[in-house]
Amino acid sequence: MKANVWAGRNRLEIQDVPDPQILNARDAIVRVTSTAICGSDLHLVDGYIPTVKKGDVLGHEFMGEVVEVGPGVRNLHVADRVVVPFPIACGACFACQDGLYSVCENSNPNAGMAEKLMGHAPAGIFGYSHMLGGFPGGQAEYVRVPFADVGPIKIEDDLPDEKVLFLSDIFPTGFMGAEMCDIKPGQTIAIWGAGPVGQLAAASAFLLGADRVIVIDRFPYRLRRVQRTGAEVLNYEEVNVLEALRDMTGGRGPDACIDAVGMEAHHPTPAIYAYDRTKQAARMETERPYVLREAIMACRNGGVVSVIGVYGGFVDKFPMGTVMNRSLTIRTGQCHVQRYIEPLLDRIRAGEIDPSFVISHRMPLSEAPRGFELFKHKQDECNKVVLTP
Amino acid sequence: MMTDRFARALGWTSLALGAAHLAAPRAVTRLCGVDDAPGATTVARLVGGRELLHAALLLGAKNPAQWAWSRVAGDTMDLGVLGRAAANRTGARRARALAALGAVAGITALDAVCARRGSAKTKGPLQVRASIIINKPREEVYHFWRDLENLPSFMVHLDSVRTINQRRSRWKVKGPFADLEREAEIIDERAGDLIAWRSVPGTGVSTAGLVSFTDGPGGRGTVVDVSLEYGAPGRKLAAAVARIFGEHPKQQVRDDLRRFKQVMETGEVVRSEGSPEGHRALRQLHQRPAQPIGGRA
Ligand SMILES: [Zn+2]
Numbered sequence: 021m022k023a024n025v026w027a028g029r030n031r032l033e034i035q036d037v038p039d040p041q042i043l044n045a046r047d048a049i050v051r052v053t054s055t056a057i058c059g060s061d062l063h064l065v066d067g068y069i070p071t072v073k074k075g076d077v078l079g080h081e082f083m084g085e086v087v088e089v090g091p092g093v094r095n096l097h098v099a100d101r102v103v104v105p106f107p108i109a110c111g112a113c114f115a116c117q118d119g120l121y122s123v124c125e126n127s128n129p130n131a132g133m134a135e136k137l138m139g140h141a142p143a144g145i146f147g148y149s150h151m152l153g154g155f156p157g158g159q160a161e162y163v164r165v166p167f168a169d170v171g172p173i174k175i176e177d178d179l180p181d182e183k184v185l186f187l188s189d190i191f192p193t194g195f196m197g198a199e200m201c202d203i204k205p206g207q208t209i210a211i212w213g214a215g216p217v218g219q220l221a222a223a224s225a226f227l228l229g230a231d232r233v234i235v236i237d238r239f240p241y242r243l244r245r246v247q248r249t250g251a252e253v254l255n256y257e258e259v260n261v262l263e264a265l266r267d268m269t270g271g272r273g274p275d276a277c278i279d280a281v282g283m284e285a286h287h288p289t290p291a292i293y294a295y296d297r298t299k300q301a302a303r304m305e306t307e308r309p310y311v312l313r314e315a316i317m318a319c320r321n322g323g324v325v326s327v328i329g330v331y332g333g334f335v336d337k338f339p340m341g342t343v344m345n346r347s348l349t350i351r352t353g354q355c356h357v358q359r360y361i362e363p364l365l366d367r368i369r370a371g372e373i374d375p376s377f378v379i380s381h382r383m384p385l386s387e388a389p390r391g392f393e394l395f396k397h398k399q400d401e402c403n404k405v406v407l408t409p
Numbered sequence: 410m411m412t413d414r415f416a417r418a419l420g421w422t423s424l425a426l427g428a429a430h431l432a433a434p435r436a437v438t439r440l441c442g443v444d445d446a447p448g449a450t451t452v453a454r455l456v457g458g459r460e461l462l463h464a465a466l467l468l469g470a471k472n473p474a475q476w477a478w479s480r481v482a483g484d485t486m487d488l489g490v491l492g493r494a495a496a497n498r499t500g501a502r503r504a505r506a507l508a509a510l511g512a513v514a515g516i517t518a519l520d521a522v523c524a525r526r527g528s529a530k531t532k533g534p535l536q537v538r539a540s541i542i543i544n545k546p547r548e549e550v551y552h553f554w555r556d557l558e559n560l561p562s563f564m565v566h567l568d569s570v571r572t573i574n575q576r577r578s579r580w581k582v583k584g585p586f587a588d589l590e591r592e593a594e595i596i597d598e599r600a601g602d603l604i605a606w607r608s609v610p611g612t613g614v615s616t617a618g619l620v621s622f623t624d625g626p627g628g629r630g631t632v633v634d635v636s637l638e639y640g641a642p643g644r645k646l647a648a649a650v651a652r653i654f655g656e657h658p659k660q661q662v663r664d665d666l667r668r669f670k671q672v673m674e675t676g677e678v679v680r681s682e683g684s685p686e687g688h689r690a691l692r693q694l695h696q697r698p699a700q701p702i703g704g705r706a
């Protein structure tokens with residue numbers, strides 16, 4: 021089969037690889053009908069996530085049709101249409117039973133490796149480095165889905181792929197980012213990053229009752245797109261974000277701040293950008309944490325900083341004094357997709373939201389490397405690429 | 410402790426020597442009688458860099474004494490250079506080279522003593538301990554383990570366990586060339602609480618183990634705690650296994666326990682295409698790419 025393969029830093033190739041097969045009783049094989057390029061894939065391509073190996077099949081946002089099930093899978097059958105959550109979760113461990121699926125204690129066969137880097141191991145993730153399991157991803161014609169009886173959700177009505185595909189990752193991720201803010205009516209939420217996740221976080225914040233949502237980015241086309249959700253926007257290359265947020269909130273600051281950017285953030289001041297960029301290039305730190313720093317500084321006293329942007333390792337100059345002295349709460353996590361997928365599907369069915377508004381480009385899987393180019397360099401107003409095998 | 414303090418002192422010596430070599434390479438070469446050689450100052454600077462590296466190792470390491478071997482290696486190099494220099498020179502230069510040679514020989518002896526003591530410290534029986542919490546009732550977890558023939562389902566290096574009677578069993582271990590067999594006997598047992606065993610004397614390796622089962626904190630699940638001890642010959646075997654499989658016995662036990670948890674909680678050992686044979690932390694570089702495996706795995 022054809023698959024999009026990591027061939028070295030900033031090198032992707034469509035390669036012929038073997039078809040996946042059932043390895044465990046609770047596996048299913050899914051024929052991918054739609055898959056997407058996610059912003060967090062860019063950190064892999066750029067080589068900032070440790071333990072990525074040449075030959076790894078990428079992709080963690082996908083859906084498709086079940087073509088084979090192992091003897092342990094009773095709730096799925098051949099020809100079922102499913103959306104597959106990006107974290108792999110067993111459903112039986114303490115974490116899964118607590119709804120913390122992305123830190124499942126059983127689904128990462130390389131837990132020892134992850135422990136060395138992170139202290140404890142998170143769950144396995146499709147196509148997201150060996151530290152997170154070494155599972156082939158979904159930018160391929162077929163995928164093996166472990167614990168297929170736990171994660172995937174059946175799509176039984178005629179909703180098109182485009183409306184439900186993002187239940188796999190970015191919609192629940194954006195939603196969880198907003199949910200972690202404990203939004204109460206009348207509140208103002210600031211979101212850094214107007215990419216697809218930031219856009220869906222903005223839409224989710226309104227769904228959850230936010231009064232105002234302010235989104236910060238530097239690309240006018242992305243800011244225009246997020247305005248469709250009803251959000252106000254700030255271009256950080258044109259205004260001082262901290263001052264602008266202070267002015268917009270009567271000096272108090274937003275009630276909660278969402279970091280939907282993560283480790284490869286940009287900074288308008290060349291000297292500051294160069295400092296972290298150099299340290300990162302020399303592999304002395306893995307992150308460029310401007311958004312995190314700024315979100316912490318901007319947040320009102322006693323507010324919440326919700327981090328859904330991906331971080332890979334270690335942060336330099338983290339303003340812990342601010343966090344402590346101003347009673348801030350930091351909430352984070354890879355999305356516990358399995359927890360949200362059913363209720364969010366209901367919201368799509370009920371017409372409360374249609375996440376397909378983020379799509380800007382559609383192309384065949386064979387053009388995945390070009391899709392990555394467009395998305396990475398924000399060419400052609402690229403916002404979200406959907407690939408069809 | 411004394412050895413480590415000794416090693417740290419050597420580290421400070423390295424720092425001083427390194428600084429001297431880098432700051433005043435000409436003075437150093439004159440002192441050693443090699444100031445007439447072309448490129449002598451460059452060599453002196455390189456030696457200075459090497460000394461700073463030793464200093465970093467000896468002053469930065471948790472158990473610095475073992476790193477004294479790095480100094481011994483450096484000393485040997487210097488002895489060679491100075492020996493040749495003394496042989497090829499006459500007069501005052503020869504005298505200075507010989508004096509330097511003598512001094513370096515003395516330092517080498519000190520370094521070697523320190524390094525030997527540092528290595529000796531790590532001998533003795535090897536003890537390994539690991540624990541894990543399993544989301545299942547204690548009885549169930551205990552019974553699965555007590556049926557020793559279940560052990561190979563999660564201990565990857567075990568080929569098979571055959572029970573001979575209530576207390577005795579035969580364990581077959583996967584070897585690189587041939588399988589190793591040994592007999593083990595249960596020496597203590599409290600149903601639902603603990604199992605202790607040791608290898609039967611005269612059947613090869615001397616190991617002993619204890620696994621205990623207790624209720625998890627808050628009454629949730631079961632804590633499984635494993636302690637293993639490898640005697641003198643067993644230590645060697647453990648080291649050999651570690652070399653072959655690329656992992657420390659400690660890591661091996663932790664990984665085995667993780668697989669035990671997987672089997673108890675999910676009914677299977679989780680496999681990914683990147684590490685289809687199970688997980689081996691230190692072998693991460695040898696992992697296959699994360700792409701489907703051709704043919705039956
Ligand atoms: Zn993603």
Ligand SMILES: [Zn+2]
Binds near residue numbers: 109113123
């Ligand atoms: Zn789990």
